[in-house]
Amino acid sequence: MVSGRESDYSCKIIVEKDHPVWYDYLNRPVNGSLCINCKMIWRMEDTDMKFVYGSSKTGSVSEALKNVREPSALFFSVASEDMLGRVALEIEKAFPGVASIGGGGQAYIDREFFDTGITVIAMKGTIRVVADVLEEASVMPIKYIRRLENAVREVGGEPGKTACFDICSAGTDVRAVTTLSNFLCPLGYDLAGGTSNSEAVACNGKVYKDACAFFIFRNLSGKIKSYKENIYIHPKGKGKQFMVTEADPRNYRIRSLENISAEKVYTSELGISRDMITRQTFKNPFGHVCGSETYIVSIKGVEADGSITTFRPANRLDFLAILSMADYREVVQDTISRIKNDLTGVSAVLSVNCLFRYIMFNEDQYWDSYLTEMCRSFGHAGMVGVGEHYNTQFVNQTMCCLAFE
Numbered sequence: 001m002v003s004g005r006e007s008d009y010s011c012k013i014i015v016e017k018d019h020p021v022w023y024d025y026l027n028r029p030v031n032g033s034l035c036i037n038c039k040m041i042w043r044m045e046d047t048d049m050k051f052v053y054g055s056s057k058t059g060s061v062s063e064a065l066k067n068v069r070e071p072s073a074l075f076f077s078v079a080s081e082d083m084l085g086r087v088a089l090e091i092e093k094a095f096p097g098v099a100s101i102g103g104g105g106q107a108y109i110d111r112e113f114f115d116t117g118i119t120v121i122a123m124k125g126t127i128r129v130v131a132d133v134l135e136e137a138s139v140m141p142i143k144y145i146r147r148l149e150n151a152v153r154e155v156g157g158e159p160g161k162t163a164c165f166d167i168c169s170a171g172t173d174v175r176a177v178t179t180l181s182n183f184l185c186p187l188g189y190d191l192a193g194g195t196s197n198s199e200a201v202a203c204n205g206k207v208y209k210d211a212c213a214f215f216i217f218r219n220l221s222g223k224i225k226s227y228k229e230n231i232y233i234h235p236k237g238k239g240k241q242f243m244v245t246e247a248d249p250r251n252y253r254i255r256s257l258e259n260i261s262a263e264k265v266y267t268s269e270l271g272i273s274r275d276m277i278t279r280q281t282f283k284n285p286f287g288h289v290c291g292s293e294t295y296i297v298s299i300k301g302v303e304a305d306g307s308i309t310t311f312r313p314a315n316r317l318d319f320l321a322i323l324s325m326a327d328y329r330e331v332v333q334d335t336i337s338r339i340k341n342d343l344t345g346v347s348a349v350l351s352v353n354c355l356f357r358y359i360m361f362n363e364d365q366y367w368d369s370y371l372t373e374m375c376r377s378f379g380h381a382g383m384v385g386v387g388e389h390y391n392t393q394f395v396n397q398t399m400c401c402l403a404f405e
Contacts, residue, residue: 048347049125049404051381053109057117061090064120071122073129076102081198085207092205099131101213104198109381126220128155133203134212137172141179155218159188163224166193168212173387173394176212181392190226192400194352194385222405228390229335229399232323241319249313261306287323298396343405351382351401
């Protein structure tokens with residue numbers, strides 16, 4: 001049974017064969033309209049995915065959970081990794097058996113932003129959800145693939161209505177995303193998520209280092225679809241592309257582009273000095289060009305030999321472009337329009353925004369406006385990550401999300 005707004009006459013909603021059916025107090029179907037006896041109006045949005053949140057600057061779990069009732073799943077963040085184990089255990093004790101994952105970082109819901117203490121985002125609605133974890137994520141997460149298979153089987157996976165949201169510990173992105181996407185994407189299940197600002201993540205009351213925690217959602221009221229938002233463009237249309245001629249992907253290092261040091265290519269193209277490179281990534285990151293798609297590669301630093309280190313690996317023979325910033329206000333509106341056009345009656349969006357995007361939006365005094373624009377059209381919640389996951393790709397300086405009908 002899924003709780004709706006109940007009257008004194010005990011009107012209710014029951015999910016039958018994965019579809020919500022409305023009943024009045026005499027146990028008669030009322031087909032989502034007016035109950036003539038108790039005058040309760042039942043609408044389809046009563047079964048939509050919804051967010052309820054709580055926070056505590058002091059790290060009190062009871063305070064953060066005081067408004068949470070009968071959640072389907074719980075996603076939480078902690079400002080300090082030292083709190084992760086305690087918070088995970090107390091959440092599990094408060095709601096035993098409810099799927100939960102969490103990690104270190106900042107969180108947001110609707111217009112609110114939280115960067116201290118703990119934040120809990122509770123998800124409610126006609127969804128089935130299972131949480132589990134891939135361990136040894138930086139080495140061999142494939143060893144734990146049965147956990148992913150079992151989670152999909154348990155929710156009754158269905159293409160277009162089933163998706164994964166993950167949060168992995170720092171440094172595990174590449175293998176975690178590869179493992180998840182290699183199983184999920186061929187089956188028609190989308191993936192969105194991000195990297196926690198911590199060396200560990202939590203799942204169902206336990207803490208795991210070197211791991212990737214995940215939710216498998218099945219939406220019983222409609223579709224789930226993943227999106228990515230890239231606020232950078234190729235200058236002058238497609239722009240110039242550079243082949244990576246020498247790289248050290250294991251250490252996230254690009255040595256040369258077109259047989260010229262990466263530093264020299266980047267500074268020459270933009271007309272900047274070496275000491276400006278790291279800061280310039282906010283305006284001009286690299287873009288990994290894959291057919292019609294471009295995936296952002298953020299710059300981390302410059303080495304003495306002229307190589308550039310990044311937050312996402314690049315491989316030899318990859319093609320990179322030096323991107324320019326678009327009008328990000330227009331891009332955000334376009335993303336909102338795409339989501340609303342693709343889905344009928346969007347109820348909620350669960351997202352990950354890159355830390356660099358947050359910093360840039362905040363410096364431009366746009367972050368608050370961004371949150372306002374997103375929640376104006378649908379429920380919006382998520383986390384600030386240090387890497388983003390979109391279907392088969394691990395990316396930087398991007399917003400990735402799951403949208404629920």
